[in-house]
Amino acid sequence: MTAADIPISGARRDVVSRICGYTGFRVEAAAQQLIKANAVVAVIFLAWGGLMGLLVALTRWPAVHLLPADWFYLLLTGHGANVLLFWIIFFEVAVLYFASAVILSSRLAAPRIAWLAFVLMVLGAITANVAVLQGNSSVMFTSYPPMEAAPHFYLGLILFAVGALLALGVFFATLVIAREERTYQGSIPLVTFGALTAAIIAVFTLASGAIILVPTFLWSLGLIPYIDPLMYKVVWWGMGHSSQQVNVAAHVSVWYLIAALTVGAKPLSEKVSRTAFFLYILFLQLASAHHLLAEPGLSSAWKIVNASYLMYLAVLASMIHGLTVPGAIEAAQRRNGFTKGVFEWLRKAPWGNPAFSGMFLSLVLFGFIGGISGVVLGTEQLNVLMHNTLYAPGHFHGTVVAGTTLAFMAITYYVLPLIFQRDIIWPKLAKYQPYIFGIGAAGISLFMMGAGTLGVPRRHWDITFADANLGFEIAPGAFLMMALNGLSAILAAIGGLLYIAITVGTVLFGKRLDREAVPLTFPLHSAAKVVGQYGSYNTVKLPGTITLVAVFFIAFLLYYFINWKYLSEVWLFR
Amino acid sequence: MxxxxxxxxxxxxxxxxxxxxxxxxxxxxxxxxxxxxxxxxxxxGGQNLSNETYRVTPGEYEQKVYDFAGQYQVGEEAGVPVVQPPVGGDAYMLARLWEWWPILQLREGESYRIHLSSADWQHGFSLLPTNINIQVHPGYEHVITVTPTEAGEYGIVCNEYCGIGHHQMLGRIIVLASEGGAQP
CATH class of the missing domain: 1.20.5 (Single alpha-helices involved in coiled-coils or other helix-helix interfaces)
Structure with missing residues (x-):
């Protein structure tokens, strides 16, 4: 690595940067420090929130039933906030800084504001954690009124959101600077475009959060007399669900990024991939309605239009990426010489590289588990079969754990050598890590969904109902599902622990790469350094991708209609 | 790239x-x-969630449920009244910390207008094993016309987290067979 100081002309401050010996990107020191700080804190919250998740799963395993009820509800609240908000958003801030400053070889706008954002986010996250651990804020991550948490629970979330909003401002300003200082030619790269999509949705998301959490905070202080519970849900889910769409846009960008770094992938068509991202911006926000389909007081027309993202146009976008990401990989692999048959490109893909295997698992699990179940769960009438059962957490563990978290773990195997400038230690363990975590996460999702279809309620300490006045015996299959869920959670926890051990170990003890550009343990594709010269449309056929997509579509259709059949068999209601 | x-x-x-x-x-x-x-x-389709909803204060709603239970009570189980509404008529179910009150006794194949609301926090009406799940809000009275299709004893589990007693919150709906009025 040439760690020489390279001043950039016209900059208003002294900019220190280096040229990455592996990718050719110009990496600014301030951006590098901020990416490191956000990524490290993200991993700490993943460890903390993941531990809580394991304890929750072990409590829900009826034969183990680890924790008492008050601790169970407390830790479940903490689990949601720590992994769904803090881990993912800290990591996303790192991804945004990477996708702007590093990929565009630009300096980061206003590093001091970026540090202020970081401090606010850390303070907010700690405040919320303190509130939860004090025990009087076990209101779940969703904190539906009239149930009330301690004021500093809401305050912590507000501080965190303000910090995240500042970080978004830094990202947008960096794009402006890069354009003004002409650090790139033409349009921004697809990965940056995807990150921009995520950031635009995030503004809407955080604004919704502020609109509802600020009055709720004032209500908890006694300054506002009443928060309407239905209104709260409409606005709160403008944050709660839309933030998951931020994750989708971010992890799809990460898929494209890893595809480029590992096999030299190039989008099949810039127009299609970019339009798909643009559809997210237009329609994803409507999904607040997914949480309101079993609610009184809203019309069916409102529910149908919103829950379907106006005729499934955002689902269309994800289905497009479902073709274009593996399609781009297949096209690249065929150019790399793996042209035999339908699947040689996939069989001989770099499965031993955890960045690639994690990315591909994330793609498949997100599509098959999180995606299909999400559409079914978000169908107005079908929702009544599953609303608030364990099916709902099953679905979103398929999207957020098997999808987003696994994708972020995968990109970490490049963040470590390229940003932390340390080579991965324990490469053999690293090879297996995505598989262990991915299989565990898939199991968690599927078994929770199975339990939900048998009626197991979510956020529930005891499905034997031992202390209830009127008893009920839930289907015996539910107990098997909960046990399998517990086992899957242990597997995922082992995968998570390996990830944390490898990450921390590498940051502290990995071989330093900032002296000279020695070969990486998990190499980059040679095309990653240069701009690919080949056009990809019309140059290759993609039989493997077509087969994969056909299998996906048939699974989608079958599962969709099976659920309508289930619905037609229950009591009549209108 | x-x-x-x-x-x-x-x-x-x-x-x-x-x-x-x-x-x-x-x-x-x-x-x-x-x-x-x-x-x-x-x-x-035969399964579409009703949107018929009225604003109501928790106190008013509780009073409606008490009046209903007083008028049509036919028995008692574990201290909870068993109430049999008239066929085709209104039936009221109250969600509160931590019970579904009262127990309803319905007849297979007949329709009832079931009213749902909460006296305190949000609750989740989860009818098992048939697995029909409806959110219950305080301040909103939701009216759903329901036709049970099979006789038997059904449980109502709460599936919206409602505090430390959430897992104890259960209720019951008894559906009598359509002919002769024999107990299931």
Whole structure:
């Protein structure tokens, strides 16, 4: 690595940067420090929130039933906030800084504001954690009124959101600077475009959060007399669900990024991939309605239009990426010489590289588990079969754990050598890590969904109902599902622990790469350094991708209609 | 490269590969189908959640439920009244920390207007094992016309977290067989 100081002309401050010996990107020191700080804190919250998740799963395993009820509800609240908000958003801030400053070889706008954002986010996250651990804020991550948490629970979330909003401002300003200082030619790269999509949705998301959490905070202080519970849900889910769409846009960008770094992938068509991202911006926000389909007081027309993202146009976008990401990989692999048959490109893909295997698992699990179940769960009438059962957490563990978290773990195997400038230690363990975590996460999702279809309620300490006045015996299959869920959670926890051990170990003890550009343990594709010269449309056929997509579509259709059949068999209601 | 700027400055004029176009068309049509299937189910499906809702204060609603239970009570189980509403008539169910009150006794194949609301926090009406799940809010009285299709004893579990006693919150609906009035 040439760690020489390279001043950039016209900059208003002294900019220190280096040229990455592996990718050719110009990496600014301030951006590098901020990416490191956000990524490290993200991993700490993943460890903390993941531990809580394991304890929750072990409590829900009826034969183990680890924790008492008050601790169970407390830790479940903490689990949601720590992994769904803090881990993912800290990591996303790192991804945004990477996708702007590093990929565009630009300096980061206003590093001091970026540090202020970081401090606010850390303070907010700690405040919320303190509130939860004090025990009087076990209101779940969703904190539906009239149930009330301690004021500093809401305050912590507000501080965190303000910090995240500042970080978004830094990202947008960096794009402006890069354009003004002409650090790139033409349009921004697809990965940056995807990150921009995520950031635009995030503004809407955080604004919704502020609109509802600020009055709720004032209500908890006694300054506002009443928060309407239905209104709260409409606005709160403008944050709660839309933030998951931020994750989708971010992890799809990460898929494209890893595809480029590992096999030299190039989008099949810039127009299609970019339009798909643009559809997210237009329609994803409507999904607040997914949480309101079993609610009184809203019309069916409102529910149908919103829950379907106006005729499934955002689902269309994800289905497009479902073709274009593996399609781009297949096209690249065929150019790399793996042209035999339908699947040689996939069989001989770099499965031993955890960045690639994690990315591909994330793609498949997100599509098959999180995606299909999400559409079914978000169908107005079908929702009544599953609303608030364990099916709902099953679905979103398929999207957020098997999808987003696994994708972020995968990109970490490049963040470590390229940003932390340390080579991965324990490469053999690293090879297996995505598989262990991915299989565990898939199991968690599927078994929770199975339990939900048998009626197991979510956020529930005891499905034997031992202390209830009127008893009920839930289907015996539910107990098997909960046990399998517990086992899957242990597997995922082992995968998570390996990830944390490898990450921390590498940051502290990995071989330093900032002296000279020695070969990486998990190499980059040679095309990653240069701009690919080949056009990809019309140059290759993609039989493997077509087969994969056909299998996906048939699974989608079958599962969709099976659920309508289930619905037609229950009591009549209108 | 996805990490480099598009080769062609004017990328929006690039032709789209056929396989992409076909898949976009299929996915778009499938989306339209799913959308209109939801609409269509309102015309030919037997399971559509009612949107009939009234504003009510928790106190007013509690009083309605007490009046209803007093008028039609036919028995008692574990200290909870068993109430049999008239066929085709209104039936009231109260959600509160931590019970569903009272127990309803319905008749298979007959319709009832079931009213749902909460006296305190949000609750989740989860009728098992048939697995019908409806959110219950304080301040909103939701009226759903229900026709039980099979006799038996059904449990109502709360599936919206409502505090430390959430897992103790259960209720019951008894559905009598359609002929002769024999106990199931």
């Amino acid at each position: 996805t990490i480099a700027s598009p080769e062609k400055r004017v990328w929006w004029n690039e032709p789209i590969e056929r396989v992409e176009l076909i898949w976009i068309a299929i996915a778009f049509l499938w989306g339209l189908f799913m959308f209109f299937f939801m609409v269509a189910w309102h015309f030919f």
